[in-house]
Amino acid sequence: MTHRRRRVSARAPFSGVSVYDVQPQHQPHAPAAAEDPGPAPRTRRGCDALVDALVAGGVTTLFGVPGDTGVALYDALYERADDIRHILARDERHAASMADAYARSGNRVGVVEVSSGGGTTYVVGGLGEAYAAGVPVLLITSDIHAASRGTGALTEIDQVALFSAVTKWTRVAESADDLPELVARALREAVSGRPAPVALIVPENVLDAPTRARPAPDAAAPALPARRPGAPAAAVAEAARLLSRARRPAVLAGSGVHVSGAWRSLEELAATVGAAVATSIHGKGAVGGDCPWSVGVVGNNGALPGANALLREADTVLLVGTRANATDTNSWTGPARGGVPVIQIDIDPGRAGRNFPGAIALPGDADTVLRQLLAEVIPVDDSERALRLTAVRAAAQTPAPAARPVEPAPGDGPRLLPDEVVRVVCAGLPAGTPVIADPGTPTPNVAAYWKQREAGREVIVPRGHGPMGYAIPAAVGVAMARPGTPLVSFTADGSFAMACGELETVSRLEVPVLFVQFTNHSLGWIKMLQHLYSGRRYFGVDPGTIDAVAVARACGVEAHTVGSTAELQERVADFAERPRPVYLDVEVPHMIDYTPPVPAWDRGPAGNAERPVY
Template identity: 45%
Template sequence: MPRVHGMRRWRWPAPTNRPGNAMNKPVDPAVIREGAILDQGSMTGAQALVTMLLEYDVKVIFGVPGDTSLALYEALYDADGRIRHVMARDERSATFMADAYARLAHRPGFCECPSGAGALYSVPGVAEANASSIPVVLFTSGISLAGEGKGTITEMPHHTLFEPITKHSSVVNSAAKVPETLRRILRIATSGRPGAVHLVLPTESMGDRIALGAASLHAEAECRTYPAYRTRSSAAAVEQLAAHLRSAERPAIVAGGGVNHSQANAQVLDLAQRLGAPVVTTISGQGTMPDEHPLALGVVGDNGFHPHAHRALEEADVLLYVGCKMGSVSTIKWTLPSARAGRKILQIDLDPTLLANNFENTLSVAGDARLVLEDLLQQLPPQAAPASAWVEELNRARQDFWTQS
């Protein structure tokens, strides 16, 4: 028999006509072709799911097979390799793979695992992705709904397990609900502050059939990548931001992970050069600028910081935080920067709940980092500022640090 990544290929079941489900008949494997459904009467929930993944231009899914996920694997096999399945050694690896893929591809990362222990093993990777604002989508294949409460092996409330560590966690109780639910969770995962989402797929939701045309299988193009549905700030807020930066004598920029997520790296570099402002990063903000750039001063915080980066932050009279939560690590438990009269703190973040959450901001600007910086650059002179004596002194300190390291 042909094999699917080490699993024996199973055949479509013989035609049946169960009471209440007259459309429950086998669908030819060619029912999925080039992302379109051919007119064969009905399709399984798993086929609907895979068809929609193709519509969302999903290229890869990471996972570990189990007996509860056979219908999903069958549908993936029938997609003729257009979605690559990468089998992990265990579920922890699969979720971290999906996280890494999402960070590098700027697309949602998909992973799947079987019920019970498989779901438990998935917790660390999903929690990390959600805390880091990475849109990881986890499918856990649940037991049959008919077996709930009967002591079925691997039974557990998956959706409640993941509720505290995701933006959304729920159960899809019927095949007909698969398309709209997938659109909803991808919208949640990729918009606003991105994060992890989780769906439980019981046996019925994957194996039962839905009539063709009963549910739309369209994708929301905006949610194929992230961040989706970017938001701008108001023109008035951007004008105030520009005014504060123009008046600064020693401006400095603190770039957090939100810069990388928003792909605002070029905008930060442009802004730094126009202001002559040194740029320091958090751990997750690394890569914002080329490390050899004279305005790139390194990492701040209590995890592998550079002393010259801390010095730049402390000596600045205006600090602009971009995509940075200003949490315990980057601020060394909220002691950096130290309290100093007259210092201005400006913060840009797409999540308004994080603005001025830990420090008293001079100005808070809600919006996507890249869009806000693009608007801000329109308010500033286009030419690069000459290197200041302060930046030159910081670079001497940087050189001394690396010479002595």
């Protein structure tokens, strides 16, 4: 009896089985012959050791794009398709964004694979965001044959130098025997200390080389965080004394709270000392919207006025798991440098207090250090707590400045307001729905108006570098981390043009994503900067229009143009009832006509031509 392979439909949802199944094919009766011993056992190669090590390390999903130097790796992946799923992206940068979002949503290492040359140079863009945002991503890249180094071979590039700015650890595998230990080390490094991308470079001769190396028997998926160190006792005691004496304490929380899972400890500390809790964009959800001490996002992108004012007027500020850069602190005004006592918890000792000289540095795991503080602080009395809570609720409810009225130009079609769009989508989907937002119009509106009731990382916005084109591929990563969970991805026409090819990936995988595109026919953020700070001299910001609905349909995604709030509500309700890939294109006003919640821009129309410090 012989066998043939039958390919399963590419649109079939993944069920944990190989993309191939084996079925018998009966041959016509023939005279008996000597039994065929079959093919000789194949020599175990470096590529097999590499894939086995990934499986042993707990990797179940791999995002990538094939190339010449990685053919052997794909052959090994074929043999382990039951154990590790390969997600074919249409671009290496997008594959990195998928791995990034997968890591954030699942709080685990995301893995991306590319080949030498163009694959490596393309993937750097995606790794830059992950590096700046503290996201654990393992990059595996194949390379040219070691014998071709220095010959000007096709795709040759110094990969170690190339990745030096976007990884915290990079190694070249020079022997197939080293691969199991190198993979295990790479996974550990990605989650140790401040999470960040790491890279393992494997020349094609190493992928092909014979080896008997296998993963260690105790190989296991590394936890995130890898360790939970506490802060020095003396520093904790000093910080607790300041928090206990403060009359207007406040907390600024970032993504480190999510990585550590410190949500409950943070809320308990806030209630104990009577402190308002604000978040950076990356930290959105560090406390739930139902937490009475929450004032929402602060800073210079997506903050409402009351939240920024509360941080600005605080007399002691605790920073937890945040870079606390200029954007997060509204150009160093909340808190002000040198103005009030600042305490900073950060897993990286080099970052604790970096942006606030004189701050009390509490290096350590966010949850561990918060628990240390809880053991030391003196609880505020009930009457004072009630007064502070009233002030916090007033700050949280301070409305945004009134936007300038939108006057439709002759010939304009219907336009919806971006904040209204976010509110409608949020109201129409179940609580806990994951949401992704691209830079530009989506970021400040999602940061300010998407209401999240429970604590946790539900909102993903790329604010490490703010790369356009992130939200469409990132939706694939979130969908793989949370299989079967419907999610929403806010993008804009500029970002769509950079990433629309991944809509085919969305269609192929049939992931349940509702895409909402804000269309204003320009590179709106940069045009707004030119409007405010360059004398309204617009240059290089008005590309032609692309029919997003037609492109999405061509990729196999259901798509509609939405022209009214009522229609948007109907489309969202339909998606909620029957989750599937859906793309909605919504015409919105330009930022020039309807300013988003970006505090510095509120001052621009009044004549303040000074650009904010980022």
